[in-house]
Amino acid sequence: MRARARWTRMSSAPVAAPRPLLQPADSGRKRAELMVAESATVLLRFHFLERELVRMAAGWLPGTEDWDTKLFLPEMLWQDALVARSLRERILELRYPERRIAPDAEAPLIAIYASFIHAPSDLAFVTALARAIKPHVRQSFARHLARADTLGDAPSVHFLEHAITDLDRQIARLNAIADAHAARRPELTPAADRWTAGVAAALAALPPDMFSRPELPALAAFDVAAAGGMPFAISRTGVRDRRFHRLRFAWPDRHTPQPPGEGVQLQVRQAIHHLNEVWAAEMAGACLYDLLEQAPHDFLDDASRWCFDEIRHCRMGYERLKEWGFGESEMPLDAFSYDSGADADAIVRLGVIFYFETTYIHTKPERAKIFGREGDRMSSHDMDFDWADELIHSHYGKKWLAYFLEKAGTPRQPAEIKKLAEQGVIVLQQGATETDKAATQAVFDRLMAKARGRVGAAA
Numbered sequence: 001m002r003a004r005a006r007w008t009r010m011s012s013a014p015v016a017a018p019r020p021l022l023q024p025a026d027s028g029r030k031r032a033e034l035m036v037a038e039s040a041t042v043l044l045r046f047h048f049l050e051r052e053l054v055r056m057a058a059g060w061l062p063g064t065e066d067w068d069t070k071l072f073l074p075e076m077l078w079q080d081a082l083v084a085r086s087l088r089e090r091i092l093e094l095r096y097p098e099r100r101i102a103p104d105a106e107a108p109l110i111a112i113y114a115s116f117i118h119a120p121s122d123l124a125f126v127t128a129l130a131r132a133i134k135p136h137v138r139q140s141f142a143r144h145l146a147r148a149d150t151l152g153d154a155p156s157v158h159f160l161e162h163a164i165t166d167l168d169r170q171i172a173r174l175n176a177i178a179d180a181h182a183a184r185r186p187e188l189t190p191a192a193d194r195w196t197a198g199v200a201a202a203l204a205a206l207p208p209d210m211f212s213r214p215e216l217p218a219l220a221a222f223d224v225a226a227a228g229g230m231p232f233a234i235s236r237t238g239v240r241d242r243r244f245h246r247l248r249f250a251w252p253d254r255h256t257p258q259p260p261g262e263g264v265q266l267q268v269r270q271a272i273h274h275l276n277e278v279w280a281a282e283m284a285g286a287c288l289y290d291l292l293e294q295a296p297h298d299f300l301d302d303a304s305r306w307c308f309d310e311i312r313h314c315r316m317g318y319e320r321l322k323e324w325g326f327g328e329s330e331m332p333l334d335a336f337s338y339d340s341g342a343d344a345d346a347i348v349r350l351g352v353i354f355y356f357e358t359t360y361i362h363t364k365p366e367r368a369k370i371f372g373r374e375g376d377r378m379s380s381h382d383m384d385f386d387w388a389d390e391l392i393h394s395h396y397g398k399k400w401l402a403y404f405l406e407k408a409g410t411p412r413q414p415a416e417i418k419k420l421a422e423q424g425v426i427v428l429q430q431g432a433t434e435t436d437k438a439a440t441q442a443v444f445d446r447l448m449a450k451a452r453g454r455v456g457a458a459a
């Protein structure tokens with residue numbers, strides 16, 4: 001309790017000097033501007049803001065149609081989660097031994113940021129991030145850095161400078177993604193522009209020194225409806241970009257168990273399966289979105305990393321297919337694995353991803369060896385790194401399933417949840433109609449004919 005009193009009481013409020021004392025020469029930089037308590041307050045607000053940004057991006061992931069957005073959101077949210085983690089750890093240091101980090105009085109500020117999730121489309125969400133939200137975060141970090149002491153508060157300065165570098169890259173990527181998306185879908189742009197203007201106006205209305213005030217000023221709530229927003233609900237089905245070949249099952253072994261094949265077939269099969277790991281990124285994102293509020297702080301670290309890893313696996317397949325000469329319209333994308341959790345509760349959804357992780361993990365090192373032996377260094381490399389990630393993921397799955405089950409006070413065991421998840425997946429697989437199977441077979445035949453043609457042409 002004594003320590004808590006220390007950080008709540010000390011401040012840099014001017015006091016009358018009882019006698020003349022040594023003062024620093026005017027170097028143009030006031031090193032002693034912020035005391036520990038004030039610095040910790042700023043970082044606490046930044047922490048909750050970053051955490052909210054991670055949650056919003058995770059929530060938007062499954063319902064996002066635009067492929068470039070779908071690939072970037074997990075990378076961005078993982079970077080934001082790293083910043084949130086650095087902020088959290090630094091707040092704990094500055095307030096040691098106080099361990100509690102809670103939004104409390106910061107709730108009105110967090111609520112404003114949280115309301116930016118209600119964008120009318122994925123294009124609007126990304127455009128507002130690119131042109132209003134992320135620039136505001138950058139400006140707020142830079143403003144704090146201009147006042148923070150590079151000596152006394154060097155650890156905070158270090159990660160905030162890195163965060164600004166990430167933000168600059170994010171803003172550039174988000175702008176490029178928004179421009180390309182708007183060019184393809186001009187019908188979405190009026191609502192996206194209106195939304196972005198509304199978000200920018202709300203942020204511009206916030207007092208610039210708000211983060212460093214001892215108490216937050218009264219903040220007006222963001223008028224979502226006036227900016228053309230729509231009440232957000234996370235999509236329980238995985239939305240797929242219309243540029244791809246969308247179908248219920250992307251490969252024959254996704255509806256009917258069968259050997260994976262050999263040679264070129266195994267190469268293509270593995271790339272298609274990697275590409276379709278987009279569902280796993282969505283499921284990790286959905287678990288993050290659904291369970292964050294009831295989880296301890298390190299859930300954010302694990303779930304964001306999980307989400308990013310799965311989209312990297314997806315990108316591995318996407319990159320290999322492009323390198324082999326396939327265009328998006330030739331690449332089959334399904335969503336049944338994500339969709340199998342649509343009617344389940346959040347813990348069972350976590351079980352779905354855990355079920356896939358643990359059921360197929362043994363194939364990764366095997367395939368890395370096969371591809372390496374047969375001279376496909378790229379596929380071997382991707383399987384090797386995929387396997388390294390999956391070993392961490394099975395730990396995440398075990399750890400968090402056990403945690404949430406215990407917290408829910410249910411006698412259900414992780415193995416039971418895994419069984420439920422498996423049943424949900426099997427029901428969808430068994431629901432494959434003859435039409436679905438024929439569609440999958442047609443894609444398979446086309447892809448394999450082209451792949452074998454390319455190998456023949458190169459021979």
Ligand SMILES: [Fe+2]
Binds near residue numbers: 280313390
């Ligand atoms: Fe994966």
Ligand SMILES: [Fe+2]
Binds near residue numbers: 280389
């Ligand atoms: Fe995984």
